[in-house]
Amino acid sequence: MLELHRRFVEAVEQLSVDEAVPSRILELMGIHCLTRHNIASHLQKYRSHRKHSLAREAEAASWSQRRQTYGGDGGGGGGGGGGGSKNIMSPWVVASPTIGFPPMRPLQHFRPLHVWGHPSMDPSLIHIWPKHLLPSPSPPPPPPPAAPWAHPTTHPSPPRPLLDSSFWHLHYQRHKRFGTPTVPGIPPNDAMYRLNPGIGVPPRLTGPHPPFDFHPSKESIDAAIGDALSKPWLPLPLGLKPPSLDSVLGELQLHGIPKIPLNCA
């Protein structure tokens, strides 16, 4: 069924999302056991997902812009070492930590309609895909990289499986002590993930607030962003709570790795 969804997405992308209609999709998919109604229904859900996904990206971009307009002092004081020294700062600066909101650059990587940069669509992207997400049978998943802003001066944690909950838990415990800043208008525990650019979304550097380093140096921000854009990122929770497996899968699903079953009757 995952294969069916992949073919569905390929067909939609081929037609362009706006011109994709059930009959044409069905034609391109070449699956005879599906009806036009099946496709129409799936298309409806697909568009709905996409709409929500785009809305979220827009919101992230808007936050980034707002930060640049009102909060962009660029620096702050303290080194990125996660030192935890909480300076007295204006409420706005505290509420919108610089490091959570990169410059507009990541949006250049936003390719919402490209079928998620999947190697099956674009073999040139194969190198940035995690091996376990490649279409062909593959070795076990690589370890998730550490967040550069979490440990700007240190190096990635020991290899852990992507969906190993103990990894998330460790991550959570390690950064818990930094407290729970709040941002007006954004749910406090809105988990943030950094997604693989190969999945077709910008690296998710945006979000409410990293829990661990509120005042990184400009250099550490640039380094973090550069790092993020150059690596095959796996979903990485930066929220205060480790996400459930379901929420990670849900996030992946939003970006083209479906949980949506598409079955032949």
Next chain:
DNA sequence: GTCCTTATCT
């Protein structure tokens, strides 16, 4: 009558 989209139901 056919096809698509949207809303609603299961």
Next chain:
DNA sequence: GAGATAAGGA
């Protein structure tokens, strides 16, 4: 949340 179905419009 996802698939099926009904309703309305082009």
